[in-house]
Amino acid sequence: MGNSCVGKTSIVNRFVGDKFDHTHKATIAADFQTKHLNLHGNDIRLQIWDLVGMDTNFAAINRSFCRNASGALLVSDITDMCSLEDAGRWKEQVDQVVAMHGEPIPMVLAVNKVDLVLDKESKGECEKYQQMEFLQQFAIQHGFIGVFRVSAKENIDVANVFSMLTKEMLIKELREMEN
Numbered sequence: 001m002g003n004s005c006v007g008k009t010s011i012v013n014r015f016v017g018d019k020f021d022h023t024h025k026a027t028i029a030a031d032f033q034t035k036h037l038n039l040h041g042n043d044i045r046l047q048i049w050d051l052v053g054m055d056t057n058f059a060a061i062n063r064s065f066c067r068n069a070s071g072a073l074l075v076s077d078i079t080d081m082c083s084l085e086d087a088g089r090w091k092e093q094v095d096q097v098v099a100m101h102g103e104p105i106p107m108v109l110a111v112n113k114v115d116l117v118l119d120k121e122s123k124g125e126c127e128k129y130q131q132m133e134f135l136q137q138f139a140i141q142h143g144f145i146g147v148f149r150v151s152a153k154e155n156i157d158v159a160n161v162f163s164m165l166t167k168e169m170l171i172k173e174l175r176e177m178e179n
Contacts (some may be wrong), residue, residue, distance in 0.1 A: 001051050002075035003083045010152035012050045015162050071109045071169040081129050084117040088142040101176045106168035109144045110161045115151040
């Protein structure tokens, strides 16, 4: 989930099919893809829902698709501070609507398009909100289980985002099975 044009579909496409499309095609309502993983000897089938930008008039539709979610990836654009602030608000809304065994679902923040600021960063010219230290504090403040600066285009940390989220979803599920 996240605002329009932050790269949600690109992240999903990179993770599921290891591909990147340079053209932008807006998602209509929702789309989903499946990815099979083997995590610590466990065969896992992820259903990954790619939702319409939450800053659109269709944002209300997302409640229907989020209802039975076990985890969420909130995406923002590293070049757009507003998309980061909105991700914090979307996290709060999801926490109110979706719960897994009475608790908020695990959510990871993926700050996409890091490839656009790497040159600036090497020269010490990044904005404060683009720096990892700021993003880590933001994630803690808003209750995300983790934050990654990613690039769907350059395939930077995309798999790690999904790996962390999947592990946390499994841990939560296993704890509930033990109770």
